[in-house]
Amino acid sequence: MPKAAEKSKKETPLMGQYNKIKAKHPDAILLFRIGDFYETFGTDAIKTAQVLGIVLTKRANGSASEMELAGFPHHALDTYLPKMVKAGYRVAICEQLEDPKATKSIVKRGVTEMITPGIATSEKIIDHKSNNFICAIQFDPKQLGVAFLDLSTGEFFTAEGQADYIDNLLQSFKPSEVLFSRRKQKDFIQKFGAKFYTYTLDEWIFEYSFGEEGLLKHFGTQSLKGFGIENFTSGITAAGAILHYLKENQHPDLDHINSISRIEQQQYVWLDRFTIHNLELLDSPGGGAALIDVLDRSISPMGSRMLKKWLLMPLLDKAAIENRHAVVEYFVKDADLRTLLQKQIKMMGDFERLISKVPMGKISPREMNQLKVALQALKPVIEACKKAELPALQKLSDQMNPCDLLKEKIDKCLNEEAPVNLQKGNVIKNGFSEELDELRKLSGSGKEYIAALQKRESEKTGIPSLKVGFNNVFGYYLEVRNTHKDKVPSEWMRKQTLVSAERYITEELKEYEEKVLGAEEKISVLEESIFRSLIVDVNDYIRPVQINAQLIAQIDCLLSFATVALENKYRKPELSDGHQLKISDGRHPVIEQQLEAGEEYVPNDVFLSNDEQQIIIITGPNMSGKSALLRQTALIVLLAQIGSFVPAKAAEIGIIDKIFTRVGASDNISSGESTFMVEMNETASIMNNISERSLILLDEIGRGTSTYDGISIAWSIVEYLHNNSKAKPKTLFATHYHELNDLAAQMDRIRNYHVATKELGQKVIFLRKLKEGGSHHSFGIHVAQMAGMPKQVIDRANEILLQLEGSHGTNNNSKKGEAQKKKIKAPEAGMQLSFFQLDDPLLLQIKEEIENLDINTLTPVEALMKLNEIKKHLGLK
Numbered sequence: 090m091p092k093a094a095e096k097s098k099k100e101t102p103l104m105g106q107y108n109k110i111k112a113k114h115p116d117a118i119l120l121f122r123i124g125d126f127y128e129t130f131g132t133d134a135i136k137t138a139q140v141l142g143i144v145l146t147k148r149a150n151g152s153a154s155e156m157e158l159a160g161f162p163h164h165a166l167d168t169y170l171p172k173m174v175k176a177g178y179r180v181a182i183c184e185q186l187e188d189p190k191a192t193k194s195i196v197k198r199g200v201t202e203m204i205t206p207g208i209a210t211s212e213k214i215i216d217h218k219s220n221n222f223i224c225a226i227q228f229d230p231k232q233l234g235v236a237f238l239d240l241s242t243g244e245f246f247t248a249e250g251q252a253d254y255i256d257n258l259l260q261s262f263k264p265s266e267v268l269f270s271r272r273k274q275k276d277f278i279q280k281f282g283a284k285f286y287t288y289t290l291d292e293w294i295f296e297y298s299f300g301e302e303g304l305l306k307h308f309g310t311q312s313l314k315g316f317g318i319e320n321f322t323s324g325i326t327a328a329g330a331i332l333h334y335l336k337e338n339q340h341p342d343l344d345h346i347n348s349i350s351r352i353e354q355q356q357y358v359w360l361d362r363f364t365i366h367n368l369e370l371l372d373s374p375g376g377g378a379a380l381i382d383v384l385d386r387s388i389s390p391m392g393s394r395m396l397k398k399w400l401l402m403p404l405l406d407k408a409a410i411e412n413r414h415a416v417v418e419y420f421v422k423d424a425d426l427r428t429l430l431q432k433q434i435k436m437m438g439d440f441e442r443l444i445s446k447v448p449m450g451k452i453s454p455r456e457m458n459q460l461k462v463a464l465q466a467l468k469p470v471i472e473a474c475k476k477a478e479l480p481a482l483q484k485l486s487d488q489m490n491p492c493d494l495l496k497e498k499i500d501k502c503l504n505e506e507a508p509v510n511l512q513k514g515n516v517i518k519n520g521f522s523e524e525l526d527e528l529r530k531l532s533g534s535g536k537e538y539i540a541a542l543q544k545r546e547s548e549k550t551g552i553p554s555l556k557v558g559f560n561n562v563f564g565y566y567l568e569v570r571n572t573h574k575d576k577v578p579s580e581w582m583r584k585q586t587l588v589s590a591e592r593y594i595t596e597e598l599k600e601y602e603e604k605v606l607g608a609e610e611k612i613s614v615l616e617e618s619i620f621r622s623l624i625v626d627v628n629d630y631i632r633p634v635q636i637n638a639q640l641i642a643q644i645d646c647l648l649s650f651a652t653v654a655l656e657n658k659y660r661k662p663e664l665s666d667g668h669q670l671k672i673s674d675g676r677h678p679v680i681e682q683q684l685e686a687g688e689e690y691v692p693n694d695v696f697l698s699n700d701e702q703q704i705i706i707i708t709g710p711n712m713s714g715k716s717a718l719l720r721q722t723a724l725i726v727l728l729a730q731i732g733s734f735v736p737a738k739a740a741e742i743g744i745i746d747k748i749f750t751r752v753g754a755s756d757n758i759s760s761g762e763s764t765f766m767v768e769m770n771e772t773a774s775i776m777n778n779i780s781e782r783s784l785i786l787l788d789e790i791g792r793g794t795s796t797y798d799g800i801s802i803a804w805s806i807v808e809y810l811h812n813n814s815k816a817k818p819k820t821l822f823a824t825h826y827h828e829l830n831d832l833a834a835q836m837d838r839i840r841n842y843h844v845a846t847k848e849l850g851q852k853v854i855f856l857r858k859l860k861e862g863g864s865h866h867s868f869g870i871h872v873a874q875m876a877g878m879p880k881q882v883i884d885r886a887n888e889i890l891l892q893l894e895g896s897h898g899t900n901n902n903s904k905k906g907e908a909q910k911k912k913i914k915a916p917e918a919g920m921q922l923s924f925f926q927l928d929d930p931l932l933l934q935i936k937e938e939i940e941n942l943d944i945n946t947l948t949p950v951e952a953l954m955k956l957n958e959i960k961k962h963l964g965l966k
Contacts, residue, residue, distance in 0.1 A: 118137060134158050183198050207224070210445075220398075225334070234326055242635075260361075295327075321351060345631050345635070359747035360401060364748055384396065384649065441638035444460065467489065471491060532608040546567065555568070563585070566598070668700070669741060675694070676721060699781065706829050707822065718821070725742075727748065749778070772806065800828050803826055803829060841861070843860055
């Protein structure tokens with residue numbers, strides 16, 4: 090017998106069904122519904138048991154070899170599914186598609202939903218304060234196309250550009266899943282690394298004609314001009330690939346994805362991935378606070394999500410920025426309006442994600458009521474913004490839709506206390522459906538109906554002992570004792586004869602019985618039907634509700650800016666079309682929040698101008714605050730251009746179009762790159778992308794290599810930035826190389842500054858104040874002493890420093906001078922072995938005892954005894 094036939098013979102019908110479905114989804118864990126359990130088999134079971142910590146068993150399952158098995162109750166899906174998706178697994182949910190009671194053969198099953206990290210919508214999987222984007226990338230020879238979609242909100246974006254721009258977008262949108270052609274895996278890793286969760290698709294899916302056709306069909310339009318993306322060839326291809334991927338993975342209901350927006354590179358400040366990392370905008374590598382932690386005082390999840398996008402995509406349009414500043418200023422001044430808006434937004438919840446559940450049929454009755462509450466809370470916001478004496482707020486009010494008809498529909502239909510689970514009942518209001526009301530009356534008032542019927546028939550027939558009863562054989566009946574059976578009406582039908590009585594049924598009783606017995610089931614079916622009908626009605630309001638959500642998110646963000654400004658004494662910045670950057674008493678927004686009680690942040694002034702003071706070289710001690718000064722300058726500019734007030738006494742900012750930073754040690758040894766290589770990669774990216782309006786922050790360039798190489802590279806970079814014919818970017822350059830101070834004497838637009846210190850004896854106090862003029866001392870040895878370095882090391886370092894400073898005047902260009910500078914005298918004999926130089930009282934005591942010994946009169950036995958005594962002092966045996 091052939092092996093295939095033998096296998097088929099031994100395979101049970103259930104496993105045959107499982108294997109057939111699993112073959113269609115080989116790369117996903119298949120949750121196979123069997124009765125009240127979801128079961129997994131084979132390698133899926135091994136992975137599931139490991140991730141979920143559930144029991145792994147084995148059984149034959151109709152085949153010669155054993156198969157692993159792991160499962161959990163179906164009602165625990167919401168508990169276990171998030172764990173599997175967060176562990177990076179694709180999960181296919183296979184449900185029973187028919188009632189087991191309605192079939193004599195094996196129950197029909199099929200995959201009803203595919204869950205992956207990028208297309209998850211459950212609140213238990215995704216962060217309510219962050220978007221959950223799925224991304225697709227199209228690799229075209231001229232330029233790349235990219236699309237981002239959040240299935241939970243319906244937000245859909247596309248863009249085109251070179252690899253570095255797409256990389257910036259990937260860092261900003263932080264997609265949970267990235268799609269690309271199977272043949273482009275190597276290209277993706279080379280350009281963007283291996284840090285993303287990726288999934289590859291067939292090459293034909295990334296054809297322009299296929300993508301365009303998919304978008305046109307989805308949006309129901311004849312062209313894509315209305316979305317402004319008609320010329321985005323590779324962007325359209327990427328967007329089409331996402332829609333195809335969703336529909337292929339059991340997500341066909343996408344009515345909430347009703348628009349797509351283009352991301353224009355020219356509209357936003359350029360922030361490369363190094364800058365996003367170095368400025369610690371969304372997270373801090375050390376686990377400390379990031380800028381978003383200080384800035385995000387939003388009330389709704391919608392506001393939090395939008396704030397993150399704003400933070401990573403600062404504006405370039407001066408009018409748009411000033412429009413945000415005007416609203417923030419209005420909120421700062423009007424406390425009553427601020428309080429009212431905060432109160433109303435708090436009531437709204439996350440109705441952006443609620444409305445997105447409607448087309449997917451995942452919204453619960455309780456969530457539908459919350460949508461109504463959100464729309465009710467919207468009305469006072471519309472009225473307050475309309476009354477505000479600010480055109481920007483009035484415009485926001487005009488764009489909002491109160492959706493009165495939608496509120497009315499929900500209010501008329503649903504109970505105020507409708508449950509989460511539709512099957513629990515009591516979802517639809519009394520009075521909404523006559524049929525439902527009658528069924529409920531039958532179900533809930535059966536005793537009253539029977540009592541009334543019994544009384545009525547007793548009076549009608551003159552039978553005082555008439556009773557209405559029920560049994561499982563023939564249902565409801567009228568029981569008449571034999572003494573009164575001659576009074577029984579002719580239309581009554583005899584059903585049963587007893588010793589002393591007769592039992593009858595009537596047409597009315599039979600009709601009532603049918604209604605009562607099926608009432609509960611009919612109530613459940615009817616309530617579900619009414620609720621599904623309501624969902625269809627709500628589907629027509631998806632777009633206006635989404636627009637409302639976006640506008641409320643904007644207000645929430647601007648309220649957040651106002652709250653932070655009031656609490657932290659931020660000031661409104663002045664924007665200009667010029668090329669100056671002038672900050673008075675600027676502060677670092679994060680560091681100032683982390684100071685101990687009573688400690689005040691030392692503010693600093695910064696002035697940069699393309700024509701006068703283009704480059705500032707900052708020298709000064711370690712730990713004096715050079716890096717913080719660089720970062721705070723960039724953060725003040727960034728805050729200003731997202732529409733926030735800034736932590737400064739005053740700020741005049743000529744619009745910045747690119748912010749570059751090379752701050753801190755971002756070693757990448759795990760990827761085979763040294764600190765210096767990473768540093769040079771980041772710096773090269775800056776040098777190749779500078780513009781006239783760029784702001785560049787460089788910290789300790791060249792320190793990853795030898796001193797002479799480092800000075801040479803740093804010197805050359807400063808010269809390049811100063812003498813570049815295409816652009817004169819504003820630059821802050823913090824360095825330990827005091828030799829760079831000489832550049833100020835040679836070039837017109839370079840100035841030397843230092844971070845001030847004060848020496849008190851052997852101690853150094855960091856004043857953290859930026860002052861004009863260069864510094865010639867880094868106080869590195871003092872910092873080492875503060876860190877607890879052994880005294881011997883500190884003393885030796887001071888000795889070496891004196892030797893090096895003594896030879897500083899030697900001609901650096903001569904080989905002899907260079908050799909002299911490098912030559913350091915060896916320590917005196919015994920110096921490295923002398924433990925008595927350590928400040929240890931016990932060792933000093935032993936030293937004193939040894940010094941007092943007269944070795945000329947000491948006998949060998951006495952010497953051994955003294956040595957044993959010293960060992961006991963030291964705790965040695």
